[in-house]
Amino acid sequence: MAIHIVTDSMACLPQEYVQQHKVTVVPLKVSLDGVYYRDGIDITNDEFYRRLVAGAKGGSTQPSPEEFTSAYGAILQEDPAGKIVSLHVSSHLSGTLNSAQIGRNEVGADRVHLVDTLNAGLGIAFPVMRAVELAEAGASVEEVVAGAEALVQRTHTYFVVDSFTYIAKGGRIGKAAVVAASILRIKPILTFTQGVTDVADRPRTKKVAMEHLWAIIDRYVQKGIYAIGFQYGTNRAEVESFQREFTSRYGLPSIVAQIEPVLGNQVGPEILAAVIAEKESH
Helix, strand or coil: CCCEEEEEEEHCCCCHHHHHHCEEEEEEEEECCEEEEEEEECCCCCHHHHHHCCCCCCCEEEEHHHHHHHHHHHHHHCCCCCCCEEEEECCCCCHHHHHHHHHHHCCCCEEEEEEEECCCHHHHHHHHHHHHHHHCCCCCCCHHHHHHHHHCCCCEEEEECCCHHHHHHHCCCHHHHHHHHHCCCCEEEEECCCCEEEEEEEECCCCHHHHHHHHHHHHHHCEEEEEEEEEEECCHHHHHHHHHHHHHHHHCCEEEEEECCHHHHHCCCCCEEEEEEECCCC
């Protein structure tokens, strides 16, 4: 009995990884001036950001339940004895998991196991990679789910945005924090607390925010990390420079990934995110 892994496009998984490990990715849809595109299929990240920065009005929507029914159905038709573990963006940030739940009920609730990653971007990708790792090692479906859910609780995202304009429009963080940021001109470090956008720290300048971010990373490195990655929107050079500094300081492997359009529309094009998955403590 094979275990098949499904996720959504907000995981920002590299295409070569998706193909190599046969991960099914169900795309969200992003819009520009009211026209919708399938994330990662109908529009490139760079084209989306170019038009967003030029003034196009962005929006997004989750996949439909029918799209999940179709994705799950195709897998089970090819492997009737198979099981599916489906890991998705935080249910507090998107209705994607709800659509997946409806799709699961259509194909049989016992065939599909859902995991709420309570995160976005590489915060989805790392639990997905853990699920793949366990499935390929021959773990049972219960062990795959348990391993992925355990990593969810040990995965932390911290990000600094250049402007609060996009977050304020999207209403993904408390209005009070947006007002405070605009009045005080602070550069807060944001995070996800149990799947909800939250403020982790309130430095006054970007320089201090970067110093505080390094302190956060250092604390996790001392404890031990399973994986770490850095994400950008349009500011690739800045984030790649940050990654080089990380390599110089710690000599540890890391990945860099561009934030896909749906999340980019919510947080804005200029973002530096550090996603850290802790090692399991024994």
